[in-house]
Amino acid sequence: RMIQQGGLLEYIQTPLDLDEIGGMSNLKKWLNHRKDVFSPEAKAFGIVPPKDVLMLGVQGAGKSLCAKAIATAWQQPLLRLDPSTLYASYIGESEKNLREALRQTEMMAPVILWIDEIEKAFASAASRSADGGLSQRMFGTLLTWLQEHQMPVFVVATANDIEALPPELLRKGRFDEIFFVDLPTQEVRREIFAIHLRKRGRDPVRFDLDALARASQDYSGSEIEQAVIAALHNAYAEKTDLGTETILAALQGSPPLSATMAEKVSALRQWAQGRCVIAE
Template sequence: METIFYNFYYQDDQQIKKLMNTALIEQVFDLIKLNNPLIAIESPLQERARLLKSIARECQQKHVLCYLWTLSDDQLHQLEVNGQDLILQQVLEYQPMTKNKREDYFEILRFWKATEKEGILILEGIFPWLGDSTTDPDFFLTAEWIKSALINLKLDNRNSNRTAILLGPNASLSSEITAFVPTITQELPTVEEISNYLQGILPKNYSEKEIHEIALAAVGMYLADIEYGINWATASCTKAQELTKKLSLYKTDLLRRVYNIEFLQPPAIEVGGLDLMQESFKTYKRLLTPLAKAYNLRLPKGILLIGPPGTGKSHSAKACSQRLGIPMIVLEWGSFRSYGNMAEYKLKNLLALVDRINRVILYLDDFDKGFTLNDDLSRRLAGMLLTWMQERKSDVLIIASANNIEWLPPELTRSGRFDDIFKVDLPNNGERHSIFKIHLARFDYRFRDRDGFSDEEWRRLLKATHRCVGAEIQAIVERAAISTFCLMFTDDVPPVGELPPLEIRLEALLSARNNMNPLAIREAERIEGMRNKADLQGLPSSPLDSSIYSVGNVNIFG
């Protein structure tokens, strides 16, 4: 009998109990008590060793034998836990067959049906054959054989003290088998579970408050990821505050790689205009308070920002993150199409992540681009999102941006889906004045505490930039700053301490504007179509221009 040892280091047995996914293990054995001979567990790969040890330990306490079979080696092992070690003992009664056909790789299903052994058999690597149908006839026939074998296991092994557990990261089952197999999903750990875990691995001089702050920074990761992140962070820092920051950076990078999203902490930004929308953001912040919850008040189910490109929809979402003081997850909705048959699985995991993080903004960028083909996949993803928006209990604020509202399915824009719909339009004179000042202040000190131009100069600039959006104004200022810099200095740039201030003149801005053809002018018909359709659905995000640069405030008589 071949024996393999897997070593896990924890401080003591009590810590091991804390690290067990207690709720998950209880669900598994509750289903076993109800004589379910077939169970599916969806668990991420990084948590696999911890989960196997938890199941094996529970089996030992209940005097139940536990076995493991994996597709990769087609070997059967008995699992035992000895102190800190997970022991795999090869079961020689099971002998793999010569692989003449694909079904021979799954001889374990015949063996478990016919054997007199009792206990729990964990099967790894079968889920890919249990999903929706495929166009490959050979794969299809193998999948049908496996499904039939599993159904026979369920029927023949009832009341036989034998249970087969299907284990894998994606427990997507086809409709004909899903009713036969109860499925359990290993959820992301809660803040309390993470805190319990951290108490066993962090230095004893960390206070409860510090551990709680670190746990909050770790929410959204599994324990195995947190352990790796802690080890990476403590290699270069020991103070709790530094550890929290480094763990947050590690989580940001991990979420980007795993979920293809950006996880952004509340930024420090300025917004030029959009005052009505900003007032709504203040309301959302009040709805996050315990007082609002006491009155059963909630955040809007969703907020939709519609309007031409470059008008500040993404910037507005970041401003909302700043106003509410909560992080933001940025997701390109159209990117889900690239996952094909995995798209629904990816979306399900992402929504579970968002629910666990809880107080966060989920920003769906270019929401309309995910519906350009109007196919079955688009409708299924939209249905998943709508169901989640309707049923969720978490304090998540969903913000979506769209250029072409007509691309969105009607069920997404009807009342009760997105509670607030804002039209983010071309900026008026007063808003363009504010946007110019924000960007000019980045380069020219005169615009930081005061106004560097006269009213007449501003009127010339604002007239020249009519129909320019915020993104184009930023580009104009940056080009003007570059041209000013190039006129001030040759290749021999003096030391930093001797640098004169960069003063951007009106002529440089007008020249940069003349070298740009704004989108609202270049594509006037298309942009006006977007604006008109947004008018029919959205509330204004800006009030009437009441600044001194408003068209109504111009003295036409000089």
């Protein structure tokens, strides 16, 4: 009820098991090593629980899945904060909304807070903007809270555009870890096809997963899911069962977004080298 009243936070349903998420082997390992660090035993051992991670990556590559993976691995509820909902037309109202969202989050702790596409809300903080310094004030409020909050709230911030992020957000030590989520490899694409086929009552063994993985090069995980869904609709309309050829046709009919963003994807990969942990 508290979330519904404010409209600032959204409760997100998470998968029951990490096996429902394809790839992300390094992220999963990182999560498994830290799943018990919030216990009294870990504290007595001298461990300080992690507070936050930043997920950078290609659009649609699975950053939202990473946020769900963390909530699933640690068996904690997941709240999504869309920064665009914070901004209001009245002076002082936007800052008030941010403080209220953070207060509500702390009241629900322990919890995972997912700040989605963080660069869209605070991009103006990286430059001299025409918003009267609002973005900078909002960004300052968030940075202070990230550094000083004491309640067990773990923050997952996701971003697509590193150029729009204020430099302070990317400095060493600001986040416990920065993960780079790239487009899935052929092996991971095979795994993703199997997951989505099983979710729709199909036995993956009946499909040529290798052919599907090869045909979906440069496709994101969400684009692979949409291809399976489109193929399912086509098969139903044609009164036939879903098969490899139907999915291959759906892939051919919908080229990947990365094909039109090749330069941007290449620049993002280059920036991530040596700065980020690869999620896969």
